[in-house]
Amino acid sequence: MKKDFLSIADWSTDELYQLIDLSKKIKSEPKNYSTSLQGKSIATIFEKQSLRTHVTFDVGIHQLGAHAIYLTQADISLGKRESVYDTGKNLERWVDGIVVRTYADKTCTDLAKAVKVPVINALTDREHPCQALGDFLTVHEKMWSFFGKKFVFVGDGNNVCHSLMLFAAKVGMNFVAAVPKGYEPDKNVFKSAVTSAKKMGSTVEINHDPKEAVKGASVIYTDVWTSMGQEAEKEKRLTIFKNYQVNKKLMSIAKSDAIFMHCLPAHRGEEVTDEVMDSKNSVVFDEAENRLHTQKAVMFTLMKGE
Ligand code: CP
Ligand code: NVA
Numbered sequence: 001m002k003k004d005f006l007s008i009a010d011w012s013t014d015e016l017y018q019l020i021d022l023s024k025k026i027k028s029e030p031k032n033y034s035t036s037l038q039g040k041s042i043a044t045i046f047e048k049q050s051l052r053t054h055v056t057f058d059v060g061i062h063q064l065g066a067h068a069i070y071l072t073q074a075d076i077s078l079g080k081r082e083s084v085y086d087t088g089k090n091l092e093r094w095v096d097g098i099v100v101r102t103y104a105d106k107t108c109t110d111l112a113k114a115v116k117v118p119v120i121n122a123l124t125d126r127e128h129p130c131q132a133l134g135d136f137l138t139v140h141e142k143m144w145s146f147f148g149k150k151f152v153f154v155g156d157g158n159n160v161c162h163s164l165m166l167f168a169a170k171v172g173m174n175f176v177a178a179v180p181k182g183y184e185p186d187k188n189v190f191k192s193a194v195t196s197a198k199k200m201g202s203t204v205e206i207n208h209d210p211k212e213a214v215k216g217a218s219v220i221y222t223d224v225w226t227s228m229g230q231e232a233e234k235e236k237r238l239t240i241f242k243n244y245q246v247n248k249k250l251m252s253i254a255k256s257d258a259i260f261m262h263c264l265p266a267h268r269g270e271e272v273t274d275e276v277m278d279s280k281n282s283v284v285f286d287e288a289e290n291r292l293h294t295q296k297a298v299m300f301t302l303m304k305g306e
Pocket of ligand 2: 123158159160223224226227228263264265
């Protein structure tokens, strides 16, 4: 059994399917899990802003019978007021798990190494595994299988792209990152995804032409062009990414029943048009809902047995 949920790369195909199955059970019968983590306390640390992750962890922790302690940079100044290690060694004496959103991925992995309690990555500059899990539950609900279908991520090869790419590869979906030159996913993450995909008989590719990439796609996914921490590059990125907007024309090249996905927050009019966001093929709010059920499954899996 894994101690932490830090990267999709750490979890096997079977384990990811188990998380999806458990998420479905929790979603259909939430009352059956209302005392699963009774008496436990979970710290949620946020170095960056959040709506969905903050609220879904808070609500999910409450629905499992546990207690959430929300800590921002203004409260604890992670890595500045004292070391990440010391923060962890304090927290593990009081709480049963830690959910953490950081800039550097190393902050999150260092914290996980330092403590004996489970740590859940709630987004770092490198990955957003909770997002990918919620999204693949959404894909499974809509399509009932992953195998052989084409998933195209259009935009920046960022943290969300990394986790989706790793997840798609583990479950045998064909994945294409349609990104501008210089904004490809991290080489090591890409390599890891290619290795997983080979085992599953599927493919992971990079394509610089979004129109070519979305041909035959069942899923079109995008995210903001400027992630948290990159604000100084916003103007430059608006120019570089302008041909990577997901609009009606791009959607029309994909399969006619292709779904549109976005982790949110969306910058309407930039990476996606209102028309696509609000179309019948858009599942963006289902994804947001599924963050709740899937994170409950992760917390249950990691913290129930203690
Ligand atoms: N998708 C997501 O993680 O949203 P927040 O940044 O609002 O948590
Ligand atoms: N890539 C975005 C995702 C936000 C949920 C960011 O890191 O800001």
